[in-house]
Amino acid sequence: MKSSRILLVAAALAAGVGAAVAADETSLEISIKDHRFSTAELHAPADKPITIVVKNLDSTPEEFESKALKIEKVVAGNAEITVRLRPLKPGRYHFVGEYHEATAKGELVVE
């Protein structure tokens, strides 16, 4: 019973990954250097899925976090992560590097 449940979940996941390859998305990029975001302000159109590649140029890890965007994702030193956002309403969405909240601040402007 248990293994069949796991199989079901795996099948559902596989189907989901296939369906989730969205077209028509906005791709953005941001980098972290000396615990600051290089472009502290990102711009994106409303109502379209967005992906943000976060490049960490520091040797120390950082956590890309945004309450407004419901994202909390660790990015190791000298590494990058991909953050996926659902279509958003117009507005300003704050994000921070949680480990260096005093300096690592940024905003995503959706319009």
Next chain:
Amino acid sequence: MLGALIIVFREVIEAGLVIGIVLAVTRGARGSRAYVFGGVAAGALGAGVVALFADALSQAVAGRGQELFNAGVLAVAVVMLATHNIWMARHGRAAVSGEKSFFALAVVVAVAVLREGSEVALFLYGILASGETAADLFTGGLAGLALGAGLSALTYFGLVTIPARHLFAVTTAMITLLAAGLAAQCAGFLQQAWIVTALSQTVWDTSGVLPDSSIFGRVLHTLIGYVDQPTALQLVAYVTTLAGIVIATRLATPRPAVANVHAAAE
């Protein structure tokens, strides 16, 4: 230093509460401590490994590795908590000595420590690697860890003041809520990875009143699954898990005649 303390404490809260609850659930059961602390040790070890391979993990599955990993371990924890409750309902409190039940709880503890611990390990490693003002921040981080351990102790001693005949009902309810909250978190990670795109609208926003990033918000988040801006899917996952465990527990509970035998045996 205070900043480091708060960051680490915030990460550790979830694991601390889970450990405290599990210790209370298994109180007085012979052999259970080895399972619980074994779970803590396994989780801490796993956290170190995850932190080491954080980069590889996040690159996996087209950049969805972190979310899938989190969703996966959360799903395991939900299944284990449900298993435990159903097992306990079927066997009564006599089953507190059941090794299968201990194992399920040890896995839950390990998962909590693994998830929170990997972020703490990365954070502390970052402080060590950066060199600047490291000693002060490191002290803060360790103090945050100690506070987390204190929270476990506080939870445990708080729970065990409850009279034994009520403790069982209280911990059963807590574990059910814990599982529902974890299921909602799991749903959140699947949405974050765009594995599931349906039901993504926010149901309510109480982040102005009680942000779930605050200490109290975190505690509520762990205990009852409080989220300040839940998506519809998270709400569905929460309610479904809650109802599922309650119904399965009811079905697994022996009929009154049998239950009386258990009651008499206490």
